[in-house]
Structure formats: C-alpha cells, structure tokens
Amino acid sequence: MAVCFGVHRLISLAKISFPASVACMILLFVFLILCEVTLGDKTTKKLISLIDVPCGFGLRYINLFFCPAFVTLPLSPDISGAEVGKIIAVFGGSSNATCFATSLTFVVIGYAALFSFTAYFVRGLQLVLGTSKRAITERAEEMGREDDNMPLTERTNQPSNDTPATYQADTPSVSPPADTPTALQPPTRTQDPSRVTGTGGPPLASTEQILDIAASRLRHDSPTLSRSQEWATWLTxxxxxxxxxxxxxxxxxxxxxxxxxxxxxxxxxxxxxxxxxxxxxxxxxxxxxxxxxxxxxxxxxxxxxxxxxxxxxxxxxxxxxxxxxxxxxxxxxxxxxxxxxxxxxxxxxDVSIVALGLPMFQYRQELKSRFVTIIIPNISLSVGSLLAYPALCHAIGISGPRSLAFASRSLTLALATPATQNLGGDLYTVAPLCIFSGIVGVVVGPWALKTLKVPEDDYITRGVTLGANSSAVATALLLTSDPRAAAFSSLSMGLFGTITVALTSVPPFVSFVRGLVGLP
Structure with a gap:
C-alpha cells in the first residue's frame, strides 16, 4: 500500500488519470523480470517469498474485497434496492418495465456478442500463428508431470498372468560369469510357483482380497476422538x-x-x-x-x-x-x-490488484511467446467498444452520458472510472455495468466457453476471453481453477484497460466518440 501511495502521488503530479494499483501490478511484473536477469533465479525466489506474504493474502481474499462495489449499489441516485437495472434504463415514451427489459436485453446480447467474438478471435489467431498446438502440448506435458507425482496409483496395479512372459521376452538373458556361480538369476517359467500345475500351485488370493490388503496398508484408521478433541478440531x-x-x-x-x-x-x-x-x-x-x-x-x-x-x-x-x-x-x-x-x-x-503480477511472472515465458495473441484482440476490443457501444446505445434511445459509460463496460472498476471520466460519461452507470460484466463472466463464462467449443486445456483463449470481458472478478475465479489462464487474464485485463484509458486521453479521439452520441 505504501508503494501504491507513492505511485499514486507521482501519477497525480503528472496529472494523468490512471489507477496506481494497475500501474503497480505492471511495475511488479517488470521488476521481477529485471531481478531475475540481474540478480539471478535464487535471489529472485527469495524476494518473491517475501512479497508473497502480503500479495498471497490479497489474492486469497480478493473476492471479499469486491463486496463494497455490490453493497453500495443502492446508494446510486438512479437506482433502488429492488430495481438495480433502472440505472441502465432507456429514456423514452415507453413504460419503465419495457425500458428496463429492452436495456437489459441489450446488455446481455452485447456481452454475448463480444464474448463470442473474443473467444473465436483468439482461437483463430492461435491457429494462424501456430500457438494452439504448442499450448495443448505444454498442457499435456504438465498433466503428465502431475501424474508422475502419484506413485501409489501405479503400485496398486495388479500383475496379470502375462507379466512373467512379457518380462522373459523383453529382458535379454545374460549369462553369469564363470567365477560367480551364485549370481542371482531370474527364475525360469518352471520355477514360478504360479505356473506349477501339477499340484494346482499355491493358493492365490482373490482380487478383492488383494485390494482389501492394499487398502488396509494405505488406510490409517484414526482413533475415536474425545469430546474435548472434537471441540478442538471444530474450533481449529x-x-x-x-x-x-x-x-x-x-x-x-x-x-x-x-x-x-x-x-x-x-x-x-x-x-x-x-x-x-x-x-x-x-x-x-x-x-x-x-x-x-x-x-x-x-x-x-x-x-x-x-x-x-x-x-x-x-x-x-x-x-x-x-x-x-x-x-x-x-x-x-x-x-x-x-x-x-x-x-x-x-x-x-489495491494490494490484490498489484498481487496479480505474481501469476503473470510465474508464467512469463508463456506470456512472452503468446504476446501477439494477447495484444491484437485487446486493441481490437478496446477500439470496438469505444466506437460501437456508445453509438448503438444512443441509437436505441439511451442518453449520451449513459451511452458513453457502456464503452467501459468490460473494464475493471479501477480502470473504468478514469476512462468514463475522460469521455464525460455517467459514473453512476458504469459501476453496475462493470459489476454485471464481472458476475456474468463468473457465473456464465465457463458454460459459455464450453458452448463455444473452447477446449478446457486452451488456457490462452480462456484467460484472454474472461480477462477482457469480465476483468478482475473472472481473474479471481481463474486463480483457483486455472492459474495459467489467470496469468493471461491478468495481463489481458491490464492491457485492455490501459489501452482504453490511453485512447480516452487523446482529445481528438474523445471528441469523435462524444460526437457519436450527439455531445460536443
């Protein structure tokens, strides 16, 4: 927080409207890369272990810190506790219910269209650039390494009757030296007790018995806890x-x-x-x-x-x-x-937003090799949102300031606020829009990606799509379900917001966008 405050003061002195938390997230990512290059991997890991104390706390409870944006929604002057959507209602001659339904339908359709466009655009870029197959191969190797760390599942496999024969065929016979008559040798087929049929062989345990024995060796039955121990366990x-x-x-x-x-x-x-x-x-x-x-x-x-x-x-x-x-x-x-x-x-x-730089650094090689796949969709989405959303909203009857607020719908609230201020949009409108986009991404996003036939191992498409459309709320979801996708989501969220804020800081471009909604 102290570093964020210092960056905030520097930004305010430069008279630039940009959130210090996002700037510090990017600075942390760059700082760790420079440390790795100059100080080495060992020193960088020690530094990360220190940074991870506050940043790890911020990432674990990032969802809790989103609550104020939802709790304070009824404070909006154009919103009531029962009708959150009135803030995006169309002003016209129709009834309030029709206005609300029309505007809400427009938001849902717009979100679905932009979400689908992002997913297919990123998938197409991967096919053109050849990064999709590399991503799938890396994920398969990663899953393979995870399987190798589970030896117990391999040790419990039961040998079949063909195992000795296979071993005999695959293992070359090596004759022991003459001076080592007592050297160990693999038993021949006739020496294998399970192969002796004259006497019926030794009694063999059934498969169920073998499984029970193996399970009993692995299972540690805990003793019955006393009442005080049960209370201690519950309290812990x-x-x-x-x-x-x-x-x-x-x-x-x-x-x-x-x-x-x-x-x-x-x-x-x-x-x-x-x-x-x-x-x-x-x-x-x-x-x-x-x-x-x-x-x-x-x-x-x-x-x-x-x-x-x-x-x-x-x-x-x-x-x-x-x-x-x-x-x-x-x-x-x-x-x-x-x-x-x-x-x-x-x-x-702000600490949680800065901490998103840690997963970005963890998967820095993937971000570097797929940077083109990330930057092109974010530039396209930023320009498209600034030009298309205000014009379409104004065309169906939404007022000019409210229409401008739709341009920042997909940004995290920390970036949407300065972007909307630069455009002269309604700040009371952009807050619920950003919240709505984030929650829709968390609730519907995984199902939508599955419906769009995006593979679960395509972490690039999943991360960029959710990060660009649902910002930090969806990134928090990916931190627990797919950390690699969360790295792409963090970078996509930051790039999308930075590009949008940068474009809204250019006076000729702002005048053009405001002209789309009939404002000077």
Whole structure:
C-alpha cells in the first residue's frame, strides 16, 4: 500500500488519470523480470517469498474485497434496492418495465456478442500463428508431470498372468560369469510357483482380497476422538468464523451502541457473511456466487442495524463507505470522516490488484511467446467498444452520458472510472455495468466457453476471453481453477484497460466518440 501511495502521488503530479494499483501490478511484473536477469533465479525466489506474504493474502481474499462495489449499489441516485437495472434504463415514451427489459436485453446480447467474438478471435489467431498446438502440448506435458507425482496409483496395479512372459521376452538373458556361480538369476517359467500345475500351485488370493490388503496398508484408521478433541478440531476449522463473531459481539456492538461508529460491527458482518457464503456446496456456488450472497446478506444486516437506530438504509450504507481511503488519509485531507468497511476493503483491494503480477511472472515465458495473441484482440476490443457501444446505445434511445459509460463496460472498476471520466460519461452507470460484466463472466463464462467449443486445456483463449470481458472478478475465479489462464487474464485485463484509458486521453479521439452520441 505504501508503494501504491507513492505511485499514486507521482501519477497525480503528472496529472494523468490512471489507477496506481494497475500501474503497480505492471511495475511488479517488470521488476521481477529485471531481478531475475540481474540478480539471478535464487535471489529472485527469495524476494518473491517475501512479497508473497502480503500479495498471497490479497489474492486469497480478493473476492471479499469486491463486496463494497455490490453493497453500495443502492446508494446510486438512479437506482433502488429492488430495481438495480433502472440505472441502465432507456429514456423514452415507453413504460419503465419495457425500458428496463429492452436495456437489459441489450446488455446481455452485447456481452454475448463480444464474448463470442473474443473467444473465436483468439482461437483463430492461435491457429494462424501456430500457438494452439504448442499450448495443448505444454498442457499435456504438465498433466503428465502431475501424474508422475502419484506413485501409489501405479503400485496398486495388479500383475496379470502375462507379466512373467512379457518380462522373459523383453529382458535379454545374460549369462553369469564363470567365477560367480551364485549370481542371482531370474527364475525360469518352471520355477514360478504360479505356473506349477501339477499340484494346482499355491493358493492365490482373490482380487478383492488383494485390494482389501492394499487398502488396509494405505488406510490409517484414526482413533475415536474425545469430546474435548472434537471441540478442538471444530474450533481449529472454524477459527476465523469464531473470531469475527466474537469481534462482532464484544467489540462491534458495544462501539456501535455507545459511540455510534459502525465500522467494527459492519466489517464483522461482511466478513462473517462471506465466510459462510464460501462454504456453500460447489453445485450452489456455480450460480450463488459468494460475492453476491455475502453482499446481499450484508445489506440486510446493515439495514437491520439502521432500523434499530431509526435510520434508513442509505444512512447505514453511507457509514459503510465514507470515502476515506488510505490515499486520502495519507494525504492528510482535512475534515475526513472515519473510514468504513468499504474504504478498508477498497484500500486492501489495491494490494490484490498489484498481487496479480505474481501469476503473470510465474508464467512469463508463456506470456512472452503468446504476446501477439494477447495484444491484437485487446486493441481490437478496446477500439470496438469505444466506437460501437456508445453509438448503438444512443441509437436505441439511451442518453449520451449513459451511452458513453457502456464503452467501459468490460473494464475493471479501477480502470473504468478514469476512462468514463475522460469521455464525460455517467459514473453512476458504469459501476453496475462493470459489476454485471464481472458476475456474468463468473457465473456464465465457463458454460459459455464450453458452448463455444473452447477446449478446457486452451488456457490462452480462456484467460484472454474472461480477462477482457469480465476483468478482475473472472481473474479471481481463474486463480483457483486455472492459474495459467489467470496469468493471461491478468495481463489481458491490464492491457485492455490501459489501452482504453490511453485512447480516452487523446482529445481528438474523445471528441469523435462524444460526437457519436450527439455531445460536443
């Protein structure tokens, strides 16, 4: 965070609108590459082990830090708690329901079209450049190495009756020297007890018995735990959850009811809801994303505490995010209110964004060899989004500032905000659009890639497509399911946002885009 603050100050002095977290992510990636070249691999690994302490924490809980963007959605002036989509409604002579349905349908169709275009474009580039087969070969070698690390599965295979014959045929017979009459020799066929048929041979165990014996050797039956041991095991497993419940009951509530400061209670509620949400069964988490579930229950909890104090939901959410992030606090901005949970999570989210440089460095060779496959789609998508989305939105009746906000729909919120500001778009519109794109990528993205016949081992297409269309939320998903694809997603997310922010910083280009929606 200290490094991010320094970069933030440098960027502000240069009067450039660019998020310091994304800049630090790129700087971390370049810094580690330079360290490897100058200091060597051993020293670089030691340095990474130190950096991984804060960065690893940020990557593990990156989904938690996305919650403020969802929790504060009802604070938008054009949005209500029941109708999140009103912020993207078309203004015309039709009814509100028709406007909402039309605009939401437009967003879904636009996302599907851009998602499909990205996937097929990247696949086509791989076929033209010949990188697809190399990627599949590398993934096969990687899977092969993973199989080699599992010797127990090979040792449990039962020999067949043809094994001695095969061994006899494949192994050349070597005569022992004359002076070593006692040298060991493989037994002949007649010396193999299993081949002696005159007496029926020795009794052979059945396959089931052999499997039972092998399983009993591998299985270690744990003794029955006492009640105290069971409680100790449960407490160890649920230590985080118990800790935050205690903080909520004995720290958050007393401070909230005595001083009126809601941050300790609200942050405990948010973390408890998130820890419970991540424990949902996998089949439910496919559609009930932990960020959505925890954010929804956090809003309910904040609303209940606001009612107890005879306040509204907006009053509680205003305490949740006061705007006092670490950059404002360290700049000693006067008259700042105390920070809320959203400010704390938003500050630590910068660490998570910077930490995405670690998987990029881990797969730097793949990124280097496939850089053309990454850069061409991102340039095309950036230019296409800036030219097509505003014009199409304006054509169906969306106002000019809201139409400009659609150009930044696929960016992470940290990059979408300066891009929309440069265009003069509506910031209250771009926030739910970015959130919607990220959640759709997590919930529907894997299914969409499967429907588009993208192989599961094509980590290049998966990473670039999800990173360019669903930004950091989809990258967080790939960190657990496919780290190599997450590296491509991180770089794609950063490149897409950087190109878009750079283009929106060129005055002639901005004037042209604004002219598409009828603005000067």
């Amino acid at each position: 497993t649920n230590l985080d959850l118990v800790t935050y419940w205690l903080l909520f009951l004995f720290v958050g509530l007393p401070i909230y009811y005595t001083v009126g400061y809601a941050m300790p209670a609200q942050i405990a509620i948010n973390i408890i809801c998130f820890l419970i949400a991540v424990r949902l069964p996998t089949r439910y988490k496919t559609y009930l994303h932990p960020v959505l579930v925890s954010s929804a229950f956090t809003i309910v909890g904040i609303w209940i505490f606001a009612l107890i104090h005879r306040k509204t939901l907006n009053d509680g959410l205003t305490q949740y995010t006061t705007g006092s992030r670490y950059t404002q606090l360290w700049e000693l901005t006067p008259d700042l209110p105390p920070p809320g949970p959203g400010d704390i999570f938003g500050s630590v989210l």
